[in-house]
Amino acid sequence: EHPKMSASQVKGVSTGTTILAVRFRGGVVIGSDSRASIGGEYVSSRVINKLVQVHDRIFCCMAGSLADAQAVTKMAKFQLSFLSIQMESPPLVKAAASVLKELCYRNKDELQAGFITAGWDKKKGPQVYTVSLGGMLVSQPFTIAGSGSTFIYGYVDAKYKPDMSREECMQFATNALALAMGRDNVSGGVIHLVVITEDKAEHVIVPGNKLPKFHDE
Amino acid sequence: MATASVLQARSAGFSFENCKRNALVEANATDLGLRVPTARKTGTTICGVVYKDGVVLGADTRATEGMIVADKNCSKIHYISPNIYCCGAGTAADTEMTTQIISSNLELHSLSTGRLPRVATANRMLKQMLFRYQGYIGAALVLGGVDCNGPHLYSIYPHGSTDKLPYVTMGSGSLAAMAVFEDRYMPDMEEEDAKRLVRDAIAGGIFNDLGSGSNIDLCVISKGKVDYLRPHDEANKKGVRVNELDARPQAGSYKYKCGTTGVLTKAVTPLHTELVEETIQTMDTS
Numbered sequence: 118e119h120p121k122m123s124a125s126q127v128k129g130v131s132t133g134t135t136i137l138a139v140r141f142r143g144g145v146v147i148g149s150d151s152r153a154s155i156g157g158e159y160v161s162s163r164v165i166n167k168l169v170q171v172h173d174r175i176f177c178c179m180a181g182s183l184a185d186a187q188a189v190t191k192m193a194k195f196q197l198s199f200l201s202i203q204m205e206s207p208p209l210v211k212a213a214a215s216v217l218k219e220l221c222y223r224n225k226d227e228l229q230a231g232f233i234t235a236g237w238d239k240k241k242g243p244q245v246y247t248v249s250l251g252g253m254l255v256s257q258p259f260t261i262a263g264s265g266s267t268f269i270y271g272y273v274d275a276k277y278k279p280d281m282s283r284e285e286c287m288q289f290a291t292n293a294l295a296l297a298m299g300r301d302n303v304s305g306g307v308i309h310l311v312v313i314t315e316d317k318a319e320h321v322i323v324p325g326n327k328l329p330k331f332h333d334e
Numbered sequence: 335m336a337t338a339s340v341l342q343a344r345s346a347g348f349s350f351e352n353c354k355r356n357a358l359v360e361a362n363a364t365d366l367g368l369r370v371p372t373a374r375k376t377g378t379t380i381c382g383v384v385y386k387d388g389v390v391l392g393a394d395t396r397a398t399e400g401m402i403v404a405d406k407n408c409s410k411i412h413y414i415s416p417n418i419y420c421c422g423a424g425t426a427a428d429t430e431m432t433t434q435i436i437s438s439n440l441e442l443h444s445l446s447t448g449r450l451p452r453v454a455t456a457n458r459m460l461k462q463m464l465f466r467y468q469g470y471i472g473a474a475l476v477l478g479g480v481d482c483n484g485p486h487l488y489s490i491y492p493h494g495s496t497d498k499l500p501y502v503t504m505g506s507g508s509l510a511a512m513a514v515f516e517d518r519y520m521p522d523m524e525e526e527d528a529k530r531l532v533r534d535a536i537a538g539g540i541f542n543d544l545g546s547g548s549n550i551d552l553c554v555i556s557k558g559k560v561d562y563l564r565p566h567d568e569a570n571k572k573g574v575r576v577n578e579l580d581a582r583p584q585a586g587s588y589k590y591k592c593g594t595t596g597v598l599t600k601a602v603t604p605l606h607t608e609l610v611e612e613t614i615q616t617m618d619t620s
Contacts, residue, residue: 129469129493153497159509161489162497183495188465227468 129184130154130161133303135265135294136178138235138245139277140258141286144314145235145243148290149178150265150298151306163306172197174318175213175236176311180263181250185230189220210236214246214254222252233262237313261293265301269293283312287321295328377545379507380410380421381535382478383519384500385528388485388556389478392532393421394507394540395565396547403547409564411553415440415451416560418479419553420460423505424492425472432473436460453479453486457496465494474504480557507539507546514538529554533567540569 133154138147149167154160167179169190177193179186193216197208200216214234221228232248247260259277261269273293281289291308298304308323363369377398382391397405412420412433418440422429436459444451457477464471475490489502501519503511514535523531529552539546549565 130491130495153495161491162499164499165497182493184461184465184469184491184493187461187495 134180134263135297135304136180136233136263137261138233139286139290140243140245141281146286146290146312147176147235148294148310150304152304153183154303157303166309168309168311171213172208174313175210177232177234181230185228189230193217209238210244218248218252218254221248225251237315265297265304268300269297291323292329378423378505379511379536379539379546380423380476380505381503381511382476382487383528383532384485384487385523388480389487390528390532391419391421391478391553392536393551394536394546395549397426398545406548411551414456418453418456421476423474428471428473452481457488460490461494461496469493476502476504480555507543510538510542511535
């Protein structure tokens with residue numbers, strides 16, 4: 118975990134955060150918590166949605182400085198809608214991830230934001246890409262990021278299975294996020310999940326009182 | 335893509351021209367025994383809430399300069415457009431100038447489109463400007479208004495991130511005000527309930543935060559109507575101390591009665607003055 122991502126070192130409002138994306142049979146599940154904090158001390162918003170729709174079947178989730186992440190995703194959304202009109206077809210997930218990567222890499226000295234991009238396209242089906250702080254772009258079957266992700270590396274490595282069904286995958290994502298939110302002070306609130314398949318992108322919210330419990334007496 | 339902003343020159347990034355000079359002045363000033371003046375902050379509690387027909391914005395009226403109250407009745411709710419107002423916390427000059435610049439640009443934009451400006455437009459302009467200055471402009475804003483898409487409320491942080499929410503608070507007293515909101519906010523409130531909620535939230539900030547104080551200003555914006563209530567509630571009148579137990583205002587007199595200090599001796603010495611010269615100079619009052 119890059120030391121710059123710790124909440125107290127991000128200037129302004131930071132997304133603290135736990136975000137993840139997992140590929141399953143026929144689609145991807147992308148999820149996040151909903152907390153934004155200032156200096157790791159005050160929760161400035163307990164209901165923010167970190168999952169941004171950059172195109173019809175492509176979502177990305179933000180981590181790091183909220184100002185930087187919002188500016189970059191708005192820029193990427195504009196560039197992708199322009200690209201889809203130029204190419205007369207929906208953009209590839211890799212193209213969306215590349216747009217974010219270019220912005221993060223070219224401006225790495227000024228920005229403090231990382232992203233996970235996931236979606237579905239006709240060429241390669243469901244895909245998950247992670248764009249780190251300095252602008253590294255990597256494709257993985259599943260990925261976790263944000264300050265809360267450090268607490269769940271063991272869990273996701275042990276519990277991930279390739280080719281899960283949609284319900285299994287949603288349960289896996291919900292459990293992982295709930296565990297991270299339980300241990301990381303700058304992650305919390307509700308769980309936002311988006312399930313992206315060829316047909317649609319469905320937004321599911323798991324409220325605080327419906328989160329899975331793990332030996333919480 | 336033509337943009338109708340005249341006031342703001344489109345140069346890239348923050349101008350660091352004066353930084354070297356400032357550093358030299360600061361270094362030499364301490365030798366001479368002078369103190370570098372600090373920027374005046376507004377301390378502040380500001381908040382906003384969306385109710386059934388529109389939005390209610392509220393602010394306290396204290397401006398502080400370090401530990402001293404610089405202005406007991408400053409106005410923190412700034413005009414952006416006829417249907418949009420903005421409360422500002424942080425550095426007083428930054429909030430003043432930022433809201434004025436965006437107000438001016440928005441008026442030009444509105445004349446260009448021929449439509450009433452939208453709150454989302456003001457939000458975009460403010461966040462893009464604040465992000466460009468990377469947080470060096472210390473303006474934390476609560477932006478609210480009613481446009482063709484209904485009532486909207488945004489909170490804008492100095493680094494350029496924004497939140498669109500039904501109730502927001504900002505400033506040093508934001509924690510106290512947010513506590514009141516989290517307890518009593520309900521969606522689709524009536525106007526009187528919303529005004530009372532905002533008044534109580536600002537009062538929470540005024541009485542529990544050292545950086546906020548004096549009176550409560552409200553601004554009620556609904557479709558076609560704006561009520562700028564300044565002051566809405568004079569929570570702190572000079573000389574009036576409200577007894578905590580029975581809430582009866584007790585007049586506090588700060589003058590001493592004649593005879594409080596006993597006079598031991600009195601000596602009167604007349605001063606003789608001689609009129610030496612008399613001149614008359616007429617003043618041109620045209």
